[in-house]
Amino acid sequence: MRIVVLAGGIGGSRFLLGVRAEAGRDSQQNGDSAEPVTAIINTADDVTLHGLRICPDLDSVMYTLGAGIDPERGWGRAKETWTVKDELAAYGAEPTWFGLGDRDIATHLIRTRMLDAGYPLSAVTEALGERWRPGVKVLPMTDDRVETHVVVADDDKGTNRRAMHFQEWWIRHHAELRAEKFVPTGAEDASAAPGVVAAIAAADVVLIAPSNPVVSIGTILSIDQIRTALAQTSAPVIGLSPIIGGAAVRGMAEKCLPVIGAEVSAAGVARLYGARRDGGLLDGWLVDETDAGTSVDGIEVRAVPLWMTDVDTTAAMARAALDVAQEVGKRA
Amino acid sequence: MRIVVLAGGIGGSRFLLGVRAEAGRDSQQNGDSAEPVTAIINTADDVTLHGLRICPDLDSVMYTLGAGIDPERGWGRAKETWTVKDELAAYGAEPTWFGLGDRDIATHLIRTRMLDAGYPLSAVTEALGERWRPGVKVLPMTDDRVETHVVVADDDKGTNRRAMHFQEWWIRHHAELRAEKFVPTGAEDASAAPGVVAAIAAADVVLIAPSNPVVSIGTILSIDQIRTALAQTSAPVIGLSPIIGGAAVRGMAEKCLPVIGAEVSAAGVARLYGARRDGGLLDGWLVDETDAGTSVDGIEVRAVPLWMTDVDTTAAMARAALDVAQEVGKRA
Numbered sequence: 001m002r003i004v005v006l007a008g009g010i011g012g013s014r015f016l017l018g019v020r021a022e023a024g025r026d027s028q029q030n031g032d033s034a035e036p037v038t039a040i041i042n043t044a045d046d047v048t049l050h051g052l053r054i055c056p057d058l059d060s061v062m063y064t065l066g067a068g069i070d071p072e073r074g075w076g077r078a079k080e081t082w083t084v085k086d087e088l089a090a091y092g093a094e095p096t097w098f099g100l101g102d103r104d105i106a107t108h109l110i111r112t113r114m115l116d117a118g119y120p121l122s123a124v125t126e127a128l129g130e131r132w133r134p135g136v137k138v139l140p141m142t143d144d145r146v147e148t149h150v151v152v153a154d155d156d157k158g159t160n161r162r163a164m165h166f167q168e169w170w171i172r173h174h175a176e177l178r179a180e181k182f183v184p185t186g187a188e189d190a191s192a193a194p195g196v197v198a199a200i201a202a203a204d205v206v207l208i209a210p211s212n213p214v215v216s217i218g219t220i221l222s223i224d225q226i227r228t229a230l231a232q233t234s235a236p237v238i239g240l241s242p243i244i245g246g247a248a249v250r251g252m253a254e255k256c257l258p259v260i261g262a263e264v265s266a267a268g269v270a271r272l273y274g275a276r277r278d279g280g281l282l283d284g285w286l287v288d289e290t291d292a293g294t295s296v297d298g299i300e301v302r303a304v305p306l307w308m309t310d311v312d313t314t315a316a317m318a319r320a321a322l323d324v325a326q327e328v329g330k331r332a
Numbered sequence: 333m334r335i336v337v338l339a340g341g342i343g344g345s346r347f348l349l350g351v352r353a354e355a356g357r358d359s360q361q362n363g364d365s366a367e368p369v370t371a372i373i374n375t376a377d378d379v380t381l382h383g384l385r386i387c388p389d390l391d392s393v394m395y396t397l398g399a400g401i402d403p404e405r406g407w408g409r410a411k412e413t414w415t416v417k418d419e420l421a422a423y424g425a426e427p428t429w430f431g432l433g434d435r436d437i438a439t440h441l442i443r444t445r446m447l448d449a450g451y452p453l454s455a456v457t458e459a460l461g462e463r464w465r466p467g468v469k470v471l472p473m474t475d476d477r478v479e480t481h482v483v484v485a486d487d488d489k490g491t492n493r494r495a496m497h498f499q500e501w502w503i504r505h506h507a508e509l510r511a512e513k514f515v516p517t518g519a520e521d522a523s524a525a526p527g528v529v530a531a532i533a534a535a536d537v538v539l540i541a542p543s544n545p546v547v548s549i550g551t552i553l554s555i556d557q558i559r560t561a562l563a564q565t566s567a568p569v570i571g572l573s574p575i576i577g578g579a580a581v582r583g584m585a586e587k588c589l590p591v592i593g594a595e596v597s598a599a600g601v602a603r604l605y606g607a608r609r610d611g612g613l614l615d616g617w618l619v620d621e622t623d624a625g626t627s628v629d630g631i632e633v634r635a636v637p638l639w640m641t642d643v644d645t646t647a648a649m650a651r652a653a654l655d656v657a658q659e660v661g662k663r664a
Contacts, residue, residue, distance in 0.1 A: 050441045050442070081434070083438075088442070090438075093438075102434050105437070106422075130424075
């Protein structure tokens, strides 16, 4: 069973833990050699700070699947220290608001050095993966530079506008500045990274992780080649709602959805993604039991527990998604 | 009194502590406003590792004068940690032999970023100095890239040769590979950094720190403009021997001197530098009391205690050098 997952950072990482577990169980039961899961990861949160190229979502995925993540914080390395960050601040070097851990910096140094030497991000990601052995094929959505910028109102009347990097809006300003627009800068000219289109074309199922539908999944979908591949694949596309009972499970999806005029609800996200038969993304959609009764035209909706409390419950979510895929697949 | 000091890293830093103290005392006694001491620092040990531009001598000087140095190790920051270094090694990223501390890395990140942005090393050094306030005008010998490479015999018979960066020879191989030659790569085309020639021209005295005469002072002298400025200045040039009783006080001068055919002795180093009246560097030369009786044609030699055990003894060395300068100055 060839599973492709589109995912962002923290939520996506946790979901991938469940998918990996379920895929392993599945291949054992069927006596298959395990096809690695392919994870296509948002890179539009990437940012260069202090000369270091930082890929928050790729790193969250790599550290989580490689058991290097700080499980409580949900991002960055376990047993992290912050010496370099403190020293940079002592020099007055801006910015000081980004959580740049010492262990993490080693990753960024290697990545920056490889990128400067001309390696594409996908090759860097593979090289870093040799240490972390994520057990999942981790692909950046693109090797090109795409960065989400946020247009915010700059005064009380909202007559002046300025743009800032998503990380600045998210981390420095805690998403408290009124956003008017998210712009995935560079997406128009970006190609899918090597392997991405082929993986989607060859997939038995495509899962949309319960990640931020605007700035994680939304930016992955802003790459033309990926959107086209998803429209053309024969694999069913099944999503999992990041919204449970009207609030984001994690992260700030509820701050992002209204900006693009989408409803903060499980149904709202499904409608944002759209039904595949109408030119949208989804064949199936999992909502939490809290949202049982949700229905969206043209999409097979199923209510199951969607809290990723541990690997077992998350694997059960993945199982439920695969089951929906099988059903809609049969019907097709 | 305008004092210019040519210096390398660890020994040079300690010497500068003494010079700074003595210069301060001197200006107080004479009611002068304190002219800052100008230190011209070797940059040929500089190296780029893991994408970071590292300037060991400039950093030793900056940290020592700014009270940030590890006083026991003599290089790098006090209370240093090594998390990034360990993580880079866990990735298998080479090289692993360089002492890259976490606190130190902040310095290198800022320097690398500024250099990448087009600032010359002298401007970077000044910017970093805003934090450390060394109380001395610290100038790199050049803004151009000069790196000492070491040609070593690569087999027992010494028939094959290879070149490596000085840091690799010094730190990785503990200077144990038989060196045949030191090459200050890039020195031929290098200009003195802004302010260097003017400082030498305007100096009342030029002091040569008891630094490695081959790879620290020697490389500073390998810059044409600096050698010419020293030949032309009206200021007396007084050196302090880094060799006491036939052994280097610190560092590995005794490994470097024989490579260039110089004698490992206080007199040997003086002869290497040469008498100014014969087209060499020195008007005066301080040797340790152990080496009393040393004489070198054309150079005023004086024996005084040369162990830099604390700032007071080091300031007394500086005082003795200034006294010799005054004497040879009068005679001229």
